[in-house]
Amino acid sequence: MQNGPVTNELLPVSAAIEGGVLSVGGAPLPRLAEEHGTPLVVYCERTIREAARAYREAAPDALLVYGTKAFPNVAILRLLAEEGFGADVSSGGELELARRAGIPGERIVVHGNNKGDDELAAAARLGALVAVDALDEIERAVAAGVRRALVRVTPGIEADTHEAIRTAHHGSKFGLPPHDAIAAIGALRDAGVDVEGVHVHIGSQLLHLRAAGMTVEWLALFSARCRAELDWTPRTIDLGGGLGVAHVPDEAPPSIAEFVAAVSGELARAWALERLEPPRLVLEPGRSLVGRAGVTVYRVGSIKRASEATTYVAVDGGLSDNPRPALYGARYAALLANRADEEPGEAYAVAGRHCESGDLLIERVPLPEPRRGDLLAIPATGAYTLAMGSNYNAVPRPAAVLVADGAARTIRRRETMDDLLALEQG
Amino acid sequence: MQNGPVTNELLPVSAAIEGGVLSVGGAPLPRLAEEHGTPLVVYCERTIREAARAYREAAPDALLVYGTKAFPNVAILRLLAEEGFGADVSSGGELELARRAGIPGERIVVHGNNKGDDELAAAARLGALVAVDALDEIERAVAAGVRRALVRVTPGIEADTHEAIRTAHHGSKFGLPPHDAIAAIGALRDAGVDVEGVHVHIGSQLLHLRAAGMTVEWLALFSARCRAELDWTPRTIDLGGGLGVAHVPDEAPPSIAEFVAAVSGELARAWALERLEPPRLVLEPGRSLVGRAGVTVYRVGSIKRASEATTYVAVDGGLSDNPRPALYGARYAALLANRADEEPGEAYAVAGRHCESGDLLIERVPLPEPRRGDLLAIPATGAYTLAMGSNYNAVPRPAAVLVADGAARTIRRRETMDDLLALEQG
Numbered sequence: 001m002q003n004g005p006v007t008n009e010l011l012p013v014s015a016a017i018e019g020g021v022l023s024v025g026g027a028p029l030p031r032l033a034e035e036h037g038t039p040l041v042v043y044c045e046r047t048i049r050e051a052a053r054a055y056r057e058a059a060p061d062a063l064l065v066y067g068t069k070a071f072p073n074v075a076i077l078r079l080l081a082e083e084g085f086g087a088d089v090s091s092g093g094e095l096e097l098a099r100r101a102g103i104p105g106e107r108i109v110v111h112g113n114n115k116g117d118d119e120l121a122a123a124a125r126l127g128a129l130v131a132v133d134a135l136d137e138i139e140r141a142v143a144a145g146v147r148r149a150l151v152r153v154t155p156g157i158e159a160d161t162h163e164a165i166r167t168a169h170h171g172s173k174f175g176l177p178p179h180d181a182i183a184a185i186g187a188l189r190d191a192g193v194d195v196e197g198v199h200v201h202i203g204s205q206l207l208h209l210r211a212a213g214m215t216v217e218w219l220a221l222f223s224a225r226c227r228a229e230l231d232w233t234p235r236t237i238d239l240g241g242g243l244g245v246a247h248v249p250d251e252a253p254p255s256i257a258e259f260v261a262a263v264s265g266e267l268a269r270a271w272a273l274e275r276l277e278p279p280r281l282v283l284e285p286g287r288s289l290v291g292r293a294g295v296t297v298y299r300v301g302s303i304k305r306a307s308e309a310t311t312y313v314a315v316d317g318g319l320s321d322n323p324r325p326a327l328y329g330a331r332y333a334a335l336l337a338n339r340a341d342e343e344p345g346e347a348y349a350v351a352g353r354h355c356e357s358g359d360l361l362i363e364r365v366p367l368p369e370p371r372r373g374d375l376l377a378i379p380a381t382g383a384y385t386l387a388m389g390s391n392y393n394a395v396p397r398p399a400a401v402l403v404a405d406g407a408a409r410t411i412r413r414r415e416t417m418d419d420l421l422a423l424e425q426g
Numbered sequence: 427m428q429n430g431p432v433t434n435e436l437l438p439v440s441a442a443i444e445g446g447v448l449s450v451g452g453a454p455l456p457r458l459a460e461e462h463g464t465p466l467v468v469y470c471e472r473t474i475r476e477a478a479r480a481y482r483e484a485a486p487d488a489l490l491v492y493g494t495k496a497f498p499n500v501a502i503l504r505l506l507a508e509e510g511f512g513a514d515v516s517s518g519g520e521l522e523l524a525r526r527a528g529i530p531g532e533r534i535v536v537h538g539n540n541k542g543d544d545e546l547a548a549a550a551r552l553g554a555l556v557a558v559d560a561l562d563e564i565e566r567a568v569a570a571g572v573r574r575a576l577v578r579v580t581p582g583i584e585a586d587t588h589e590a591i592r593t594a595h596h597g598s599k600f601g602l603p604p605h606d607a608i609a610a611i612g613a614l615r616d617a618g619v620d621v622e623g624v625h626v627h628i629g630s631q632l633l634h635l636r637a638a639g640m641t642v643e644w645l646a647l648f649s650a651r652c653r654a655e656l657d658w659t660p661r662t663i664d665l666g667g668g669l670g671v672a673h674v675p676d677e678a679p680p681s682i683a684e685f686v687a688a689v690s691g692e693l694a695r696a697w698a699l700e701r702l703e704p705p706r707l708v709l710e711p712g713r714s715l716v717g718r719a720g721v722t723v724y725r726v727g728s729i730k731r732a733s734e735a736t737t738y739v740a741v742d743g744g745l746s747d748n749p750r751p752a753l754y755g756a757r758y759a760a761l762l763a764n765r766a767d768e769e770p771g772e773a774y775a776v777a778g779r780h781c782e783s784g785d786l787l788i789e790r791v792p793l794p795e796p797r798r799g800d801l802l803a804i805p806a807t808g809a810y811t812l813a814m815g816s817n818y819n820a821v822p823r824p825a826a827v828l829v830a831d832g833a834a835r836t837i838r839r840r841e842t843m844d845d846l847l848a849l850e851q852g
Binding site for chain 2: 052059068069071073074075090091092093096097100111112113114116133134135136137138153172173177180205226255301302303304305306307309310312314316319323326327349351352353354356357358359360367372387388389390391392393394395396402404407410411412413415417419420421422423425426
């Protein structure tokens with residue numbers, strides 16, 4: 001039993017409660033908070049490995065690359081490389097992290113709507129697969145020495161997810177409409193680049209499979225058109241990431257197995273219908289690998305009854321370590337990590353520490369009456385949290401630890417005021 | 427004449443166009459881009475000084491403190507200290523920046539809905555004025571040695587600004603409802619703390635004066651209630667910041683002189699009506715000091731016709747240096763800094779470089795047909811841009827320079843990949 005509306009599906013697979021204390025990977029969160037300070041992002045190694053293996057088993061022949069942007073971190077990249085994953089990167093910085101994690105170029109896919117010449121050259125040096133995203137990138141990619149490419153194409157399907165993270169609607173800043181994509185494939189091939197296939201992105205944090213299925217149908221049609229117009233068909237189909245994770249109990253995304261089975265089943269069916277050669281699948285999971293693995297642990301500070309309806313519980317982080325509520329209206333659940341077996345009472349608003357009304361992590365969550373010094377844990381915060389964090393209010397960003405078998409190792413150290421001051425000049 | 431819908435009111439006061447080139451503080455932006463790289467945030471010293479002097483002249487007896495969170499930077503704090511400003515800080519980090527800028531404690535106001543014991547102690551050591559924000563802060567403030575306090579009180583007036591930056595609605599995470607505020611004033615005085623007055627915040631980016639006027643009326647009533655219940659009246663009234671700046675031509679905020687005159691006139695009138703002693707005014711401008719002073723200069727990269735209706739111009743920054751469009755739906759104008767005298771043609775969407783659909787800086791802005799390598803300048807980006815910036819996609823954050831008399835000095839250096847790698851462990 002645990003308090004708040006937190007269900008087991010929201011917590012890392014290794015989460016356990018003993019004597020009222022929540023532990024992850026065998027490490028009690030109060031001990032981790034004591035040793036590493038708060039806020040602290042605790043990643044469960046087993047959750048990441050199990051998710052990676054679920055992809056591997058469901059798609060043994062696919063090229064699986066980690067959507068690095070979800071949490072760009074060398075240790076996580078290395079761990080995923082051990083599970084056979086490569087990296088999907090979208091900047092020179094992410095490419096450098098993948099390189100430092102020892103990921104070989106043939107398992108790196110390079111994205112970006114506005115790649116610099118230096119980024120194209122770095123990708124070429126590593127022999128990475130470059131997803132060409134614009135007509136004016138072709139000449140530059142060729143000049144930079146890129147030999148292997150995908151072309152990113154944009155269908156008009158709108159996925160059922162928040163507008164800001166929909167990426168395949170008509171008029172997206174990413175990719176090329178079909179006519180331009182065909183021109184790009186032709187021009188790249190004319191320049192001697194091996195165009196291995198096409199990339200299409202159907203959105204992110206998808207909670208249903210309908211949009212993914214539609215996209216695959218559309219891609220088969222597009223591939224048939226390529227055959228007719230170019231006498232070329234894609235031998236690689238990169239469908240991006242897309243699969244969501246549950247952040248609150250009423251979200252029920254498909255499992256990794258269901259998602260991959262639906263996508264690859266649809267791919268086989270649609271390809272057979274168009275009599276196309278079965279392609280190699282590329283998947284770029286980010287959130288579904290690390291989202292559930294991460295739990296953010298905060299120390300409770302001020303508690304304030306602000307009105308009849310609302311009592312605020314303030315924690316020692318917020319917007320700076322997790323801007324998703326402010327950016328996307330993202331919802332979260334929470335529990336008290338040091339009193340995890342107590343019955344929840346009334347509902348509380350969980351506020352961050354920043355000088356900003358929008359710095360509200362959770363609008364309402366039932367908790368046992370919180371006290372100063374309690375540890376508040378927010379599950380499913382492994383993706384797009386620290387990755388998008390800021391130094392708002394000159395607040396240094398938290399550390400991240402990776403836990404397994406009761407031991408925790410720091411994979412991203414806590415920022416210090418000295419780090420912030422290092423940028424000040426004059 | 428300049429292109430885009432950019433009017434002079436959006437640009438720094440020193441902006442000029444000569445031979446098609448936009449300069450700020452006598453420094454041509456193409457030269458600055460060459461010397462310092464892009465993206466680059468260019469601050470005009472004269473714009474900041476003139477805004478500071480406008481406050482000074484309009485409120486010669488007020489304590490004026492810079493809302494540090496708008497752009498926490500030692501050089502800017504120092505410049506404003508020269509103009510007689512103190513600092514409004516809301517974290518230990520911001521307090522440290524103010525201390526390094528040499529601002530004395532008597533000109534520092536410390537805010538925060540969840541101050542740590544260490545932060546209260548640092549404020550006490552400097553002799554700063556602490557805005558007590560919660561009942562459970564009283565004992566801790568006293569224990570930390572705080573001797574001078576304001577109490578933050580929360581009225582129910584809703585200002586006409588974006589919900590996320592409204593801060594005085596019922597149930598705000600900030601401040602205390604009237605009954606609790608009176609209890610706090612009493613308890614602090616009983617503990618020997620000099621309660622100098624009250625703080626109230628009416629919102630930010632206010633474009634009209636109605637809400638500010640209503641708040642002052644309400645405060646007078648609250649002060650009269652304090653006299654009746656506590657035999658005490660505030661001798662200091664801190665009204666926060668609040669005044670907005672124009673980001674697009676159709677926004678027309680009051681001038682600093684109009685804003686201060688309205689606020690102080692209302693204060694005098696309302697206080698006289700309640701036969702209260704005229705208080706000292708504290709104002710905490712942030713955005714209205716540095717917002718207009720800052721211009722962000724980007725290098726144009728990929729240009730893409732995505733549909734009949736939309737052509738994207740991608741620049742080399744975005745969400746990482748200015749998350750306001752994604753966070754608040756903030757609108758901006760733009761012009762080409764290297765071809766500033768050319769007639770604008772069709773409207774373009776200005777996209778950032780990040781792997782995120784929400785990374786769109788401007789939805790539609792008319793520009794002369796942009797070309798790769800052009801410099802795109804976005805005015806009125808001096809506040810809450812870099813301050814809230816992130817390293818999304820492992821992208822280092824840009825530098826900021828301060829310009830005057832044709833010379834530019836770096837006030838915040840560009841982040842490097844090494845800065846980012848310094849946090850990686852294991």
